[in-house]
Amino acid sequence: MKISLxxxxxxxxxxxxxxxxxxxxxxxxxxxxxxALAFLKEQGLLKAQEKAERTAAEGLIEAYIHTGGRVGAMLxxxxxxxxxxxxxxxxxxxxxxxxxxxxxxxxxxxxxDVPEGADIEPRAACLLRQPYIKDQELTIQDIITExxxxxxxNIKVGRFARFELGEQEQEE
Numbered sequence: 001m002k003i004s005l006x007x008x009x010x011x012x013x014x015x016x017x018x019x020x021x022x023x024x025x026x027x028x029x030x031x032x033x034x035x036a037l038a039f040l041k042e043q044g045l046l047k048a049q050e051k052a053e054r055t056a057a058e059g060l061i062e063a064y065i066h067t068g069g070r071v072g073a074m075l076x077x078x079x080x081x082x083x084x085x086x087x088x089x090x091x092x093x094x095x096x097x098x099x100x101x102x103x104x105x106x107x108x109x110x111x112x113d114v115p116e117g118a119d120i121e122p123r124a125a126c127l128l129r130q131p132y133i134k135d136q137e138l139t140i141q142d143i144i145t146e147x148x149x150x151x152x153x154n155i156k157v158g159r160f161a162r163f164e165l166g167e168q169e170q171e172e
Contacts, residue, residue, distance in 0.1 A: 003031060011036055043149070054154040058082045060091070064098035070165040073101035076158035084153045093147045093155070096132075100140060101160045103133050109157045127157060 003026045011022040011033055021040065029035035059078035066072065075098040079085050100106075106127040108114050114126065123129045128141040148155050 003027060007031065007033060011040075041146075041149075054080055056080055056154045056156045059085050059158065060094055062091075062094035062098040064095065064102050066099075066102050071102050071163070073098045073160060073162045075101055075160040078156045078158045079151070080153040084151045087151060089147055089150050090155070093143065096134065096143070097127075097140065097157065098160070100130065100133055101127065101162050104130050105162055105164075106130060106160075109159065127160065 003023055007026060008019060008022045011026060012019060014033075014037060021043075022036070025036035025039045025043075026033070029039055056078035058081055059076065061074060061076050063074045064072060075094060077090070077094040077097060079090060084090050104124075104127075107120070107125045108127065110128045111122050111126050114120060114122070120126075123131075128139065128144070130140050132138045132140055132143050144155050144157070
């Protein structure tokens with residue numbers, strides 16, 4: 001089956017995958033763009049799982065201040081190399097995650113960080129489980145996994161802090 005260049009280009013823009021990956025996905029799925037996109041996402045998940053144990057000690061700190069200056073967040077996002085930390089995809093992810101923290105006020109990065117016996121709703125309290133503010137169909141973990149597939153390195157949220165004018169932690 002001959003796959004048109006326009007179809008490859010369209011799939012590439014939609015998925016962020018390479019030209020050859022898009023062509024192969026379309027060939028394997030008989031030119032069906034939706035099936036090819038699902039196939040590429042599945043491949044991205046497999047890549048992310050393979051990379052999950054790799055050390056992510058590079059990265060960047062991203063700050064986001066919401067309009068009006070009343071709410072802000074800082075987030076540490078880690079990857080494997082400084083090369084990836086300088087890519088537009090990684091910088092955009094860091095910015096979007098800092099914005100998520102400012103908007104949704106998570107308490108923990110993941111469920112592993114929740115103290116034992118704490119009575120919380122993981123979907124609200126854990127950043128990685130929250131619905132992404134720009135696309136409620138995806139979680140923050142989904143967005144990170146997509147970026148891992150694009151850049152080819154492990155990515156982890158190191159830590160974050162959220163500040164809101166007038167709010168202070170109570171000491172016990």
